Amino acid sequence: MRLLLIFTFVFLSGCNKPEPLYNTQSYIFGTLVDISIYGESEARAQAISDQIIRNFQDLHSRLHAWQPSELKAINQAFALGKTPVSIAPDIAAMINEATKLSMQSKGAFNPSIGGLIAAWGFHYDEFKPVKIDENKIKNLVTANPKMTDIVIEENKIYSNNPAVQLDFGGYAKGYALDIALKYLREQGVKHALVNIGGNIIALGKHGKQPWRVGIQHPRKPSAIATLDLDSGWAIGTSGDYQRYFKLHEKRYCHIINPATGYPVQGIQAVTVLIPPQMNAGTLSDVTSKPIFIAQPTTRAEAAKAMHVENFLVIESTDRILVSKALAKRMTWLDKDAATHATEIQ
Amino acid sequence: MQQRTPLKFNNKPLAGDQLVIIASFALVIVLFQQFWSFEHASKLKIRQGSKIVGTYDLDQTRELHIHGELGDSHIIINQGKVRFKQSSCNNQYCVHQGWLSLAGQVAICLPNQISLQLVGAKSTYDSLNY
Amino acid sequence: MTRSIINISTTAEDHHIAKLTALAIGLHILEAIMPSPLPGVKPGITNIVTLFVLYEYGFATAAWVSLLRVFASSLLLGQFLSPTFVLSLSGAVFSLCALYVAQHLPKKYFSAITLSILAAFAHIAGQLIIVRLWLIPHTGVAYLIPIFALAALIFGVINGLITRKISTNNRLFKNKSLYDAI
Numbered sequence: 001m002r003l004l005l006i007f008t009f010v011f012l013s014g015c016n017k018p019e020p021l022y023n024t025q026s027y028i029f030g031t032l033v034d035i036s037i038y039g040e041s042e043a044r045a046q047a048i049s050d051q052i053i054r055n056f057q058d059l060h061s062r063l064h065a066w067q068p069s070e071l072k073a074i075n076q077a078f079a080l081g082k083t084p085v086s087i088a089p090d091i092a093a094m095i096n097e098a099t100k101l102s103m104q105s106k107g108a109f110n111p112s113i114g115g116l117i118a119a120w121g122f123h124y125d126e127f128k129p130v131k132i133d134e135n136k137i138k139n140l141v142t143a144n145p146k147m148t149d150i151v152i153e154e155n156k157i158y159s160n161n162p163a164v165q166l167d168f169g170g171y172a173k174g175y176a177l178d179i180a181l182k183y184l185r186e187q188g189v190k191h192a193l194v195n196i197g198g199n200i201i202a203l204g205k206h207g208k209q210p211w212r213v214g215i216q217h218p219r220k221p222s223a224i225a226t227l228d229l230d231s232g233w234a235i236g237t238s239g240d241y242q243r244y245f246k247l248h249e250k251r252y253c254h255i256i257n258p259a260t261g262y263p264v265q266g267i268q269a270v271t272v273l274i275p276p277q278m279n280a281g282t283l284s285d286v287t288s289k290p291i292f293i294a295q296p297t298t299r300a301e302a303a304k305a306m307h308v309e310n311f312l313v314i315e316s317t318d319r320i321l322v323s324k325a326l327a328k329r330m331t332w333l334d335k336d337a338a339t340h341a342t343e344i345q
Numbered sequence: 346m347q348q349r350t351p352l353k354f355n356n357k358p359l360a361g362d363q364l365v366i367i368a369s370f371a372l373v374i375v376l377f378q379q380f381w382s383f384e385h386a387s388k389l390k391i392r393q394g395s396k397i398v399g400t401y402d403l404d405q406t407r408e409l410h411i412h413g414e415l416g417d418s419h420i421i422i423n424q425g426k427v428r429f430k431q432s433s434c435n436n437q438y439c440v441h442q443g444w445l446s447l448a449g450q451v452a453i454c455l456p457n458q459i460s461l462q463l464v465g466a467k468s469t470y471d472s473l474n475y
Numbered sequence: 476m477t478r479s480i481i482n483i484s485t486t487a488e489d490h491h492i493a494k495l496t497a498l499a500i501g502l503h504i505l506e507a508i509m510p511s512p513l514p515g516v517k518p519g520i521t522n523i524v525t526l527f528v529l530y531e532y533g534f535a536t537a538a539w540v541s542l543l544r545v546f547a548s549s550l551l552l553g554q555f556l557s558p559t560f561v562l563s564l565s566g567a568v569f570s571l572c573a574l575y576v577a578q579h580l581p582k583k584y585f586s587a588i589t590l591s592i593l594a595a596f597a598h599i600a601g602q603l604i605i606v607r608l609w610l611i612p613h614t615g616v617a618y619l620i621p622i623f624a625l626a627a628l629i630f631g632v633i634n635g636l637i638t639r640k641i642s643t644n645n646r647l648f649k650n651k652s653l654y655d656a657i
Contacts, residue, residue, distance in 0.1 A: 025392050025460065026395035031455060032455065034472060036472065193472050195472045198473070200474050213474050214469060214474065215473075215474050216473055222445075222447060223450075271474065333469070359583070362584075366588070369596065369624075369631070370628060373625050377621040380620050
């Protein structure tokens with residue numbers, strides 16, 4: 001019997017062999033960046049992740065919405081009226097791509113509402129409850145800034161609408177994932193996992209197993225489910241629990257509906273899983289927003305418009321919708337959530 | 346009284362018994378693997394910025410003060426669980442996260458750039474999507 | 476006033492069964508009031524009596540002793556028809572079913588240890604089914620299943636060994652068996 005018990009403990013504790021996994025964390029884009037590289041020497045893994053971190057810091061400083069940056073300069077020129085300023089080719093490409101996605105989402109994803117985001121006080125590293133200025137919000141909505149107001153000619157940019165203020169808060173992290181994946185592949189890295197503030201992209205595997213990611217429960221300090229992230233796949237979540245403030249017991253999250261000018265209410269999280277493609281990371285960041293902003297009845301439609309097949313919508317602890325495709329891929333950890341989940345499509 | 350069949354008696358399990366014990370034992374192991382995927386963490390990794398401040402045993406009662414970007418974060422370890430007690434940030438999300446105890450759980454104080462990560466022998470997942 | 480006397484003819488074997496049932500009830504109640512380190516984890520010592528009766532008197536008698544024990548104990552503990560009773564009953568019924576099948580295993584290779592383990596596993600299976608279907612209709616207690624299974628294995632082996640020991644003694648003393656001594 002004693003022997004059996006010893007066996008039990010040996011089995012349960014599992015084997016503790018060290019594995020060639022390098023992991024580093026840093027704070028960029030106002031969030032946590034976590035890079036794991038598997039199967040490379042530590043020195044090489046460190047050199048590669050250091051370069052990725054430098055690339056991220058560079059991108060962040062160029063796209064900063066409220067500190068001097070290339071983006072800030074463009075926004076200042078927009079506010080002055082049709083004043084063309086020069087623009088770097090990669091940022092021009094980014095704006096073109098964002099415009100395409102914004103049109104695809106019928107304006108629900110709209111990175112030109114920087115003015116509204118600032119009015120809600122989300123343009124600070126530390127945000128506090130703001131005094132809600134209804135008139136200001138109304139004016140900003142009426143001004144109707146759209147991505148299609150932006151004109152890029154040769155290497156100059158200007159806006160037909162002075163209200164356009166670019167904010168790549170819902171785009172840059174995903175875009176950075178794509179950059180990281182490209183760099184990792186160029187360097188010949190076979191296996192890596194990059195997590196920027198919750199948006200994750202996978203390359204290869206974690207040894208023999210695929211990379212496994214947990215999906216955060218929007219109201220508990222634990223994961224609600226796990227899923228295997230195969231090579232090239234990306235996952236992203238829009239939630240009301242990452243950046244928000246509470247005023248009079250009401251939660252105001254950082255995701256603002258461009259049509260109303262107000263933070264979206266009545267939804268806790270939308271998670272999307274994107275199959276491998278050129279801009280999988282970008283799509284994992286962008287496509288959850290239109291689903292988050294949509295009406296409860298039009299969420300599936302919004303997902304379809306963004307060509308998203310794998311999505312999870314948590315409206316409240318007892319109302320959880322998961323697309324059939326995603327349900328097949330994920331494993332619930334939170335039994336309570338599992339019993340409240342409904343499959344759709 | 347009916348005639349009883351004489352049986353051999355000794356304390357050693359018979360061949361069939363041994364088989365049953367081994368099979369049951371295998372079943373128990375499978376059940377543990379099936380139902381105990383949530384592993385309780387044994388260690389806590391605290392990071393400040395990109396540096397690891399330290400790795401701490403979770404099975405103790407201890408209070409830590411970690412100096413971050415904005416000031417001190419007060420962290421308590423209490424016999425298998427850990428939480429932010431106080432942090433020098435405005436939003437206090439980290440404090441609202443409450444107690445963490447399972448491998449893979451993470452609490453982050455972004456403004457103060459301090460993260461708590463629970464690690465066990467095997468984590469349920471590699472990274473967390475939030 | 477006339478006294479009505481009901482005469483039931485009983486055999487010596489009936490008396491043995493009654494004594495054994497009484498013993499089982501005693502053990503059942505003892506186990507019920509004994510503090511348990513983990514809710515639901517019990518050594519299942521009444522199984523020793525069931526197994527012993529199975530070996531000595533056959534399946535039908537063992538079933539009677541087991542079911543009588545469940546009903547009588549719950550009445551004595553004031554738990555009749557309560558969830559505890561239903562759990563006991565379903566555990567007993569499931570383990571009897573397992574024993575019904577397992578009694579046909581060749582005795583040359585399978586002793587009381589096997590029967591005890593199988594009965595213990597069937598017992599927890601029966602109880603867990605009731606828990607899942609009726610008492611806690613979600614999978615929140617799933618993580619307890621491995622613990623129950625481990626307990627069933629350990630106590631199954633121990634109870635099987637005890638049963639063999641008692642049966643051996645019983646054979647050695649033939650006419651002066653254990654149950655006559657109590």
